[in-house]
Amino acid sequence: MRKALEGDRRAYAACLQLLVPRMRAMASRDLPAQHAHLAEDVVQEALLSIHLKRGSWDPERPLLPWVRVIVKHKAIDALRKTPNAPHDPVEDHVGLDAPAVDPLAGLHIEQALARLSARDAALVREHAIGGADPETLSKDFDLSPGALRVALHRALRRLAEAARKEEEWTPMS
Amino acid sequence: MDTDELIAALAADDVPAKRPRLLWRIAFGVAVSIVLMLVFWGMRPGWPDVLLMAPLLVKQSLPILVALAAWPLLRRSDPDSQAPLWPLWLLAAGSAAGWILSALSGGDILGKTLLPCLLSIPALALPIALALFVGMRHRVEPRPARSGMLAGLFAGGAAAAVYAVHCDEDSAAFFLLWYGLAIALCGAVGRAAGRRWLTV
Numbered sequence: 596m597r598k599a600l601e602g603d604r605r606a607y608a609a610c611l612q613l614l615v616p617r618m619r620a621m622a623s624r625d626l627p628a629q630h631a632h633l634a635e636d637v638v639q640e641a642l643l644s645i646h647l648k649r650g651s652w653d654p655e656r657p658l659l660p661w662v663r664v665i666v667k668h669k670a671i672d673a674l675r676k677t678p679n680a681p682h683d684p685v686e687d688h689v690g691l692d693a694p695a696v697d698p699l700a701g702l703h704i705e706q707a708l709a710r711l712s713a714r715d716a717a718l719v720r721e722h723a724i725g726g727a728d729p730e731t732l733s734k735d736f737d738l739s740p741g742a743l744r745v746a747l748h749r750a751l752r753r754l755a756e757a758a759r760k761e762e763e764w765t766p767m768s
Numbered sequence: 769m770d771t772d773e774l775i776a777a778l779a780a781d782d783v784p785a786k787r788p789r790l791l792w793r794i795a796f797g798v799a800v801s802i803v804l805m806l807v808f809w810g811m812r813p814g815w816p817d818v819l820l821m822a823p824l825l826v827k828q829s830l831p832i833l834v835a836l837a838a839w840p841l842l843r844r845s846d847p848d849s850q851a852p853l854w855p856l857w858l859l860a861a862g863s864a865a866g867w868i869l870s871a872l873s874g875g876d877i878l879g880k881t882l883l884p885c886l887l888s889i890p891a892l893a894l895p896i897a898l899a900l901f902v903g904m905r906h907r908v909e910p911r912p913a914r915s916g917m918l919a920g921l922f923a924g925g926a927a928a929a930v931y932a933v934h935c936d937e938d939s940a941a942f943f944l945l946w947y948g949l950a951i952a953l954c955g956a957v958g959r960a961a962g963r964r965w966l967t968v
Contacts, residue, residue, distance in 0.1 A: 600785060608779035615771055639774055644908070644968055646778040650785030651907040656846070661908070664847045668910045668968040701770045708769065722780040723773035748783035759967060 597654050611642060617659070618642075618666050625670035633673045636703035641669045643755040672759070707758035715750035722747060788903040790843060797899030797923070801892045801930050809888065809934040823938040827947070831932065834859055834925030834951055838918045842900070847908040856921065860948070867944035875941025882946060885935060889950035890957070893920070893927035897958060901965060909966040916962010917955045924954025 599607030618641055622634040644665050652661050708716045714736070721732055733743045805811075818824050837855035844851070871877055879885075900919045909915045928947045937943055 602782065602784070604779050604782055608775055611775045611778065612772075615775070635771065639771055642771070642774055642778060646781070648785075648906060648908050650787040661847065664910060665908055665968055668908075672968070704769050704774065719777050720769070720773075723769055723777040744781070744783055747777075747781050751778065751781055 596649070596652070596658050600649065600652075600654065611645075614645075614658075614662060615642070618662060621663060621666040622670055625667055626674065630674060630677060633670075633677065633703075635701065637666060637669045637673050639701065639704045640673070640755070640758050641666045643751065643758060644669065647752060647755055704754075704758060707754055710757040710760075711750065711753055715746075715753055718743075718747050718750045719754060786906040788907045790900065790903045793899040793903040794896065794922075794926075797896035798926055798930070800895040800899075801927055804895070805892055805930050805934055809931070811933055812936045815933055823940060823943075824932070826940065827932045827935070827938070827943050828929055830859070830863065830944075831925040831928035831947060831951065835922050835929070836925075838922040838925065841918045842904075842915070842922060847910055863944045863948050866940060867948075870940035870944065876937075876939040877941045877945065879937045879939060879942040879946075881935065881937055882942075885931070885937070885943075885946050886950050886953075888934075889924060889928050889931050889947065890954055891927075892930050893923040893954045896926050897923035897954070897961075901961065904966055908968055909962070910968055912966035913959050913963045915966055917959035919962065920958015921951060921955040923958065924951035927954070 596607075596610045599610055615638060618638045619634055622637040622641075623631055626633055626637070641662070645662060648665075652658065708719065711719070718736065721735075733740050736743060736746070738746055819828065834856070837859055841851045841853070897919060900923060901916075904915060904919060928951055932943075932947075935943070
C-alpha cells in the first residue's frame with residue numbers, strides 16, 4: 596500500500612488482491628449467518644471506500660486495523676439496508692446443488708453501476724475487463740488521456756456513492 | 769462485476785489520492801472568514817486597545833476555547849478512536865454559570881445586535897465548515913453525525929471569535945447566551961450535514 600500511494604499501480608492491485616481474502620473473512624465474521632450472502636457486496640463496497648480514502652490512511656500505522664474499521668462499518672450499513680426477511684439459503688434444499696460460484700456475488704455493484712450514466716458505467720467496465728490500453732480507450736470515449744483518467748476517477752466516485760445509497764434499484768419496465 | 773474486475777478498475781484509476789489535510793483547510797477557511805468579516809462587517813473601533821479588557825478578553829477567548837476543545841476530537845489518526853466530550857460540556861457548563869451570574873447582576877441580555885449576532889456567526893462559520901467538510905470527505909468517518917457536529921462546533925467557535933472583533937456588545941449576559949446559542953446552532957447544522965455528507 597505504501598508503494599501504491601507513491602503511484603505504483605501494480606503494487607496497488609497486488610495489495611488489494613492480498614487484502615480481499617482477509618476482508619472476506621472479516622465481513623463474514625461481522626455478518627450473521629442468515630446474511631452471509633452479503634459478504635461479497637460488503638467487500639466490494641469496502642474496496643471502493645479504501646480506494647477513494649486511501650489518502651487518509653497514515654502510512655506510519657498498520658494497514659489492517661484501518662481496513663478492519665471500514666469493513667466493519669460497511670457490514671453494519673449493509674445490514675441496516677437489508678430488510679429483516681429471513682434468507683433461505685438455497686444450499687439447504689436437497690436436490691439442488693449449491694453453485695460453486697455465488698451467482699448473486701457482485702449483484703449489488705451491478706445495481707450501482709446501472710444507476711450511473713451509460714458513459715460512466717462503460718468506463719468502469721472497460722477498465723475492469725482490463726487489457727484495454729489507454730490509447731484505444733481514449734479514442735473510444737473521445738477523451739484525451741488526461742481527461743480519461745479524471746473521467747474514470749469521477750465514475751468510481753459516483754459508483755461508490757451509488758453503492759452506498761439506500762434506495763433499491765428498480766429496473767425501468 | 770466480480771471483485772477481481774473491480775480491483776482492475778480501481779488500479780487503473782491513477783488520480784493521486786486526496787489527503788484530508790484538515791489543518792491547511794481550516795487555516796484557509798479561517799482566513800476567508802476573517803477577510804469577510806473585515807470587508808463586510810468591519811473591525812470595531814479601537815479593537816486592539818480594548819482587547820485586553822476583561823469582557824472582550826473573555827468574549828474573544830471563550831469561542832477559541834470551544835474550537836480548541838473540538839479540535840482533538842476532529843484530529844485523529846485512527847478512524848475508530850473516541851475522545852471524550854467532557855471539555856465541551858465543561859465549557860458549556862462554565863458559560864451557563866457565568867451567564868446566570870451576569871444576568872442576575874443586571875447585565876443587558878438582549879443588547880442591540882441580537883439578530884445580526886445570531887446570523888453573522890453561522891455565516892462566518894460557513895467557509896470554515898465547508899473547508900473542514902471537504903477534508904473530512906476524504907477520510908473514513910465511522911460516526912458521521914458526531915464528526916459533523918464537532919466540525920460544526922469547531923467552525924462556530926472559530927467564527928464567533930472572528931465575529932467578536934466586530935461586535936461591540938460587552939455585556940457578558942449578552943454574549944455568553946447568544947454566542948453560545950449561535951455556536952450550538954452551528955453544531956446542530958453540522959450534525960445534520962455530517963449525517964448527510966460524511967461516510968465510512
